[in-house]
Amino acid sequence: MAILGIDLGTTNSLAAVWRNGRSELIPNAGGDYLTPSVVSVDEDGSVLVGQAAKDRLISHPERTAARFKRYMGTQKVFQLGDRSFRPEELSALVLRRLKEDAECYLGEPVTEAVISVPAYFAEAQRSATKRAGALAGLTVERLVNEPSAAAVSAHISEGDEDKVCLVFDLGGGTLDVSLVERFENVVSVTAVSGDNRLGGSDFDRAIARGFCEETGIDFDRLDSRRQEMLIRQAETCKMALTVQPMVVMSVDDGTIRASLPMNNEWLIRKCSRLFQRMAAPVQKVFRDASIRVEELDELVMVGGSSHMPSVRQYIAQLLGREPASDSRPDTAIALGAGICAGMKARAADLRELVLTDVCPFTLGVATYNEAEPRRDRMSPLIERNSVLPTSKEGIYSTVRDGQTRIDLKIYQGENPYCEDNTLLGELEVTVPSAPRGQEPVRVRFTYDINGLLEVEAVSRSGKPARLVLQNKEMTQREVERRLQELSALKLHPRDQEVPRALIAKAERMYAMTVGDVREQVDRMLAWYQHELSLQEPIRVAKASRRMEKFLDSVEAYLGQDTLDDFFPDPGDQEDF
Numbered sequence: 001m002a003i004l005g006i007d008l009g010t011t012n013s014l015a016a017v018w019r020n021g022r023s024e025l026i027p028n029a030g031g032d033y034l035t036p037s038v039v040s041v042d043e044d045g046s047v048l049v050g051q052a053a054k055d056r057l058i059s060h061p062e063r064t065a066a067r068f069k070r071y072m073g074t075q076k077v078f079q080l081g082d083r084s085f086r087p088e089e090l091s092a093l094v095l096r097r098l099k100e101d102a103e104c105y106l107g108e109p110v111t112e113a114v115i116s117v118p119a120y121f122a123e124a125q126r127s128a129t130k131r132a133g134a135l136a137g138l139t140v141e142r143l144v145n146e147p148s149a150a151a152v153s154a155h156i157s158e159g160d161e162d163k164v165c166l167v168f169d170l171g172g173g174t175l176d177v178s179l180v181e182r183f184e185n186v187v188s189v190t191a192v193s194g195d196n197r198l199g200g201s202d203f204d205r206a207i208a209r210g211f212c213e214e215t216g217i218d219f220d221r222l223d224s225r226r227q228e229m230l231i232r233q234a235e236t237c238k239m240a241l242t243v244q245p246m247v248v249m250s251v252d253d254g255t256i257r258a259s260l261p262m263n264n265e266w267l268i269r270k271c272s273r274l275f276q277r278m279a280a281p282v283q284k285v286f287r288d289a290s291i292r293v294e295e296l297d298e299l300v301m302v303g304g305s306s307h308m309p310s311v312r313q314y315i316a317q318l319l320g321r322e323p324a325s326d327s328r329p330d331t332a333i334a335l336g337a338g339i340c341a342g343m344k345a346r347a348a349d350l351r352e353l354v355l356t357d358v359c360p361f362t363l364g365v366a367t368y369n370e371a372e373p374r375r376d377r378m379s380p381l382i383e384r385n386s387v388l389p390t391s392k393e394g395i396y397s398t399v400r401d402g403q404t405r406i407d408l409k410i411y412q413g414e415n416p417y418c419e420d421n422t423l424l425g426e427l428e429v430t431v432p433s434a435p436r437g438q439e440p441v442r443v444r445f446t447y448d449i450n451g452l453l454e455v456e457a458v459s460r461s462g463k464p465a466r467l468v469l470q471n472k473e474m475t476q477r478e479v480e481r482r483l484q485e486l487s488a489l490k491l492h493p494r495d496q497e498v499p500r501a502l503i504a505k506a507e508r509m510y511a512m513t514v515g516d517v518r519e520q521v522d523r524m525l526a527w528y529q530h531e532l533s534l535q536e537p538i539r540v541a542k543a544s545r546r547m548e549k550f551l552d553s554v555e556a557y558l559g560q561d562t563l564d565d566f567f568p569d570p571g572d573q574e575d576f
């Protein structure tokens with residue numbers, strides 16, 4: 001049975017599978033490889049995932065959720081209509097959609113997956129990702145770091161050349177940077193860094209704000225629907241600037257009406273702070289790996305935002321080298337995850353390949369701070385960029401006479417004081433009563449290949465205390481109960497995805513326009529719904545094609561601010 005490789009992105013998700021000696025991407029019902037990581041609950045209670053849900057962000061924001069990957073591992077609750085979801089449950093719904101698409105494409109059931117996660121993902125986020133898999137009916141034994149997946153796919157596509165390569169992954173919400181060495185059949189990640197609050201959506205916001213600044217609109221005083229609409233427009237313009245030198249952003253929804261030409265220089269000016277933030281993690285990986293920039297052989301740029309010419313130019317300048325011409329920004333990670341799935345399945349043609357990864361942050365325990373008793377100090381046990389899996393031991397002791405208990409606090413982070421780092425968990429260890437400093441406690445950290453930590457502490461009284469952080473939040477029983485609840489939710493039927501997505505898009509266009517254009521959209525929507533109601537497959541297919549063309553032309557109009565004869569009369573069907 002095939003194992004899926006999944007790139008579960010903040011913005012888009014993709015699935016791949018290792019077949020016939022290569023990693024193969026799996027198309028969704030609409031024929032695309034990228035499925036937007038957006039979930040929306042329809043008025044009838046069924047769940048939409050993907051493009052249709054993405055369009056509903058504008059027309060039905062109160063029933064739709066996006067960018068929930070940013071909240072993985074937190075307690076945040078998303079309210080969609082009358083239902084509420086945790087971030088991992090929304091991710092589970094995306095995974096379920098990908099699983100169904102894969103089963104349909106492969107013609108067999110799929111129950112196991114390798115999922116890629118950002119390298120900087122901490123414990124809580126990694127376990128939440130595994131739980132999301134479980135909630136989607138997928139066993140996830142292996143998590144792979146996204147940059148490592150990208151590096152593996154670059155390695156496979158190029159053959160066994162020995163190289164030092166930098167993987168720069170700028171997605172929708174995050175930046176991941178890693179240095180990877182490739183030697184014969186071994187791909188080793190040697191250092192990772194990043195910024196988990198920097199991505200394409202920050203550019204969208206900066207552009208939307210820049211647009212408002214220059215057209216005299218107070219962005220902060222707009223309601224969230226209008227803000228979302230402007231951000232969406234800004235994203236369309238940003239993407240247009242990838243392929244053309246100039247674009248006019250224009251908005252007209254009855255209350256706000258403005259338009260502004262923009263080019264890449266304008267974009268760089270408005271987003272200068274974002275560019276500056278990109279440099280730090282790039283410099284950090286070179287320092288951590290003790291490699292000089294001149295020793296770099298290859299620059300691999302992945303993530304949707306690596307399409308941006310301004311980003312490519314900035315990084316190329318910073319490193320004094322052009323990005324590899326065959327980087328595949330959108331699909332490299334999924335293809336790599338597909339390769340890792342093949343490795344997991346022990347595919348004969350991948351037996352030789354070895355991937356080693358590193359721990360992205362320092363893990364340690366809190367120790368008493370004589371000088372400032374209220375500020376515990378961090379005592380590192382596993383330092384960042386240690387090769388995985390790894391196991392390290394430290395000896396600690398009591399700080400008071402007659403102390404019989406040590407509360408071991410486990411932290412992650414790079415700061416000398418624990419209060420500035422992230423608390424991962426606590427472990428209680430009993431010790432025999434003795435004068436201070438005389439009772440040793442052996443603490444062992446074991447960090448596995450998936451980036452999940454196990455802590456064991458043993459005192460002379462003998463009984464070892466163990467903490468597996470992975471199970472901190474949800475018991476197996478809870479997972480099973482939630483699994484049942486989620487399974488009871490109906491995903492929108494796969495064979496109706498295309499019409500449903502077109503309707504959602506039309507509703508978005510309706511929300512974004514006024515006057516004649518809006519009227520046109522409304523008429524086409526009514527016409528299309530009528531065609532669908534007749535339930536004649538050929539007629540539905542023809543109507544869908546026509547609707548798609550029409551909506552594309554409205555979209556083009558929205559991005560261009562010219563009122564050419566974009567809008568054909570819905571009456572003369574044959575012209576399409």
Ligand code: ADP
Pocket residue numbers: 008009010011012013170171172173174199200201235238239240242302303304305306307308329330
């Ligand atoms: P994630 O890994 O976060 O899911 P992706 O790697 O899919 O994200 O990247 C999504 C981001 O890439 C979005 O912010 C999107 O606007 C941006 N993006 C995608 N294609 C382009 C393009 N052609 N030009 C500029 N930005 C793009």
Ligand code: MG
Pocket residue numbers: 009010146171172303333
């Ligand atoms: Mg990504």
